[in-house]
Amino acid sequence: MSEIFTKGMARNIYYGGGFFFLLLLVGLTLDTLRELPQRDHRENITESVARGKAVWEENNCIGCHSLMGEGAYFAPELANVYDRYGNGNEAAFAQFMQSWMAMQPLPTEGRRKMPQFHLSKEQVDDLSAFLIWTSRINDNDWPPNREG
Amino acid sequence: MKFESQRVAKPYFIFALMLFVGQILFGLILGLQYIVGDFLFPYIPFNVARMVHTNLLIVWLLFGFMGASYYLVPEESDTELHSPWLAKATFWVFAAAGVATILGYLLVPYGELAELTMNHLLPTMGREFLEQPTITKIGIVIVCLAFIYNIGMTVLKGRKTVINMVLITGLVGLAVFFLFSFYNPANLVLDKFFWWWVVHLWVEGVWELILGAILAFVLIKVTGVDREVIEKWLYVIIALALISGLIGMGHHYFWIGPGPYWLWLGSIFSALEPVPFFMMVLFAFRVVSQRRHQHGNRVATLWALGTAVMAFLGAGVWGFIHTLAPVNYYTHGSQITAAHGHLAFFGAYAMIVMCIISYAMPIMRGRPQGNPAVAQKLETFAFWTMCISMLGITLALTVAGAWQVALQRLPESGALSFMNTQAKLIPVFWVREAFGLVFATGLVAYLASFFVGQKAAVNTYVVETHATEAAGEFKAQGACCGSCK
Structure with missing residues (x-):
């Protein structure tokens, strides 16, 4: 690099630029935090939804599935599983979840297997509530289609 | 080596490489599970193997960064490490906590591990890469604090180089x-x-910055190139990394609520994130040529x-191909993401750790001019084998991802389901697994390079020492390792 561009200038770009963009990030974060309540519908986070999130976490569901596209890519996306199998009927989805979870692991040889987690009926209902709430987050219309 | 206390880096490097071996073994298991869905089920379900694979990666890189810091900070500061004792103690604490956590993953169902470690008191488990029990996370914080205190005190009492x-x-x-x-929080979007x-x-x-x-x-x-030149490049590269990367975080905020x-x-x-990585390539090649x-x-x-080239390819190019929102809409959370993850982590972080190990380990073993030729030859073979096979893994996953997008994401009607799409991708997953095996071979060669040419090493030193003594240079050190620069 030329002599006109000195080390001091490079240092100032690093400290100045780094600090400025960190502040910008904090500012944008504050703005996003203000906007989020309209997008995540947090008023609908019931006790059951919160418990469902804990069930999701304590069984490491993210270790195989993705949720809003994040997680592992070994098993189907679940942020829209309610749209895929619920047909807009919460009770029917909860019923489907009860039987689906009880069926695991499916006996098909060579197929990817979901372990049997031995969840109680209430835990599966909580999980359903969590996934239904998740499906209604405004996520800029992702995924492109119902297959996730 | 300038200071005796730099030697504390050695166990960090050795343990890092041991964990690296574990990471690759579990990688091979995971690759096979993509093909034979029920391989090792129910003993090692996919989620457990993946957690072990990714957590081992993070922990071995942290060990590598710590070893690198303990090696280079005393030399840069021109003073002994503040407390070699503390560095040794935190090594054992971190190693024990790491091993206990991995064993916890493997031996107990995750739900029981959560219960056992009382996750409900402060729930932090069950999120990608942050699966560690809360108690382990607290341990990581304590180890990091002790480490930064030790490094910080060393810098404070010595030279504050760039x-x-x-x-x-x-x-x-x-x-x-x-x-x-x-x-x-209970709110998934905030989480x-x-x-x-x-x-x-x-x-x-x-x-x-660490890289x-x-x-x-x-x-x-x-290279012995003037510090002033190198420091200017370093400032420019990391400035661009922060300027692009801080707001660049927005590419993760496309589809999760914001x-x-x-x-x-x-x-x-x-x-813009590839720009600093491209600068790094220019920097490395220019400095070596000068x-x-x-x-x-x-x-x-x-x-x-x-490291510079592979980081540019993995983090720069493979990041760019799916970072624009209209593209990412279709590729988000597909095998394209996995392709990028593999090449970026290997190229940028795994390779920089192996780079400092390659430079520092021979010096700590009394070989200031590097390992004997036969060992370097084997290490060079390992370098190319690992780099090429990782490119192979990445290309295979890229093909899998593009195919997945075409079958599952693009069609507005009649899209294949996730599971049916995955079944179609099995031939490509075989290719990935084959390259994984080649990578493992490269790793074995790499580890073997530490043990070959022991005898030759001794002979070379005798010759070199005589030669330099005759020349009247570097009498005390035997040969120049670059440490005095």
Whole structure:
């Protein structure tokens, strides 16, 4: 690099630029935090939804599935599983979840297997509530289609 | 080696490589599970193997960063490490906590592990890469604090070089952003939003400072190029990394709840993220071409150049191909993401750790001019085998991802389901697994390179020592390892 561009200038770009963009990030974060309540519908986070999130976490569901596209890519996306199998009927989805979870692991040889987690009926209902709430987050219309 | 206390880096490097072996073994298991879905089920379900694979990666890189810091900071500061004793103690604490956590993953169902470690008191488990029990996370914080205290005190009492300052900024950032892993609200959107403050601000933020500092250190040592030149490059590279990377975090905010302006911010700034990596390639090659001396440890130079190139490809190019929002809409969470993850982590972080190991280990073993030729030859073979096979893995996953998008994401009607799509991808997953086996071969060769040519080494030193003594140079040191630069 030329002599006109000195080390001091490079240092100032690093400290100045780094600090400025960190502040910008904090500012944008504050703005996003203000906007989020309209997008995540947090008023609908019931006790059951919160418990469902804990069930999701304590069984490491993210270790195989993705949720809003994040997680592992070994098993189907679940942020829209309610749209895929619920047909807009919460009770029917909860019923489907009860039987689906009880069926695991499916006996098909060579197929990817979901372990049997031995969840109680209430835990599966909580999980359903969590996934239904998740499906209604405004996520800029992702995924492109119902297959996730 | 200038200071005796630099030697504490050795166990860190050795343990890092042991964990690396574990990571690759579990990688091979995972690759096979993509093909034979029920392989090892129910003994090692996919989620457990993946957690072990990714957590081992993170922990071995942390061990590598710590070893690198303990090696280079005393030398840069021109003083002994503040407390070698503390460095040894934290090594054993971190190693024990790491092993206990991995055994916990493997021996107990995750739900029981959560119960056993009383996750309900402060729930932090069950989020990607942050699966560690809360107690382990607290342990990581304590180890990091002790480590940064030790490094910080050393810098404070010694020379404050640019490399030292950049490294310590990166390490402090690493510790500070990790604290966000303790924030886990019931609101999934907030949880995800700040989860990225750990994950993105680590790998696309402060870790790049650590990477830059280590690379600059090795380049000074193996090329003898003037520090002033290298420091200017370092500042420019990390400045661009932060300027692009901080707001570039927006590319993770496209589809998880935050508003549409992130589509623009994330696309524009993250499209700039390859620039600092490209600068790093220019930097490395220019500095090596301007070298003042030919260091005997040629393979260390190869690692330095390789790190810059592979980081540019993995983090830069493979990041760019799916970072623009209109593209990411279709590729988000597909095998394209996996392709990028593999090449970026290997090229940027695994390779920089192997680079500093390649430079520092021989010196700590009394070989200031690097390993004997036969060992360097084997290490060079391992370098190319690992690099090429990782490119193979990446290309295979890229093909799998593109195919997945075409079958599952693009069609507006009649799209294949996730499971049916995955079944179609099995031939490509075989290719990936084959390259995985080649990678494992490269790793074995790499480890073997530490043990070959022992006898030859002794002979070379006798000859070299006589030669330099005759020349009247470097009498005390035997040969120049670059440490005095």
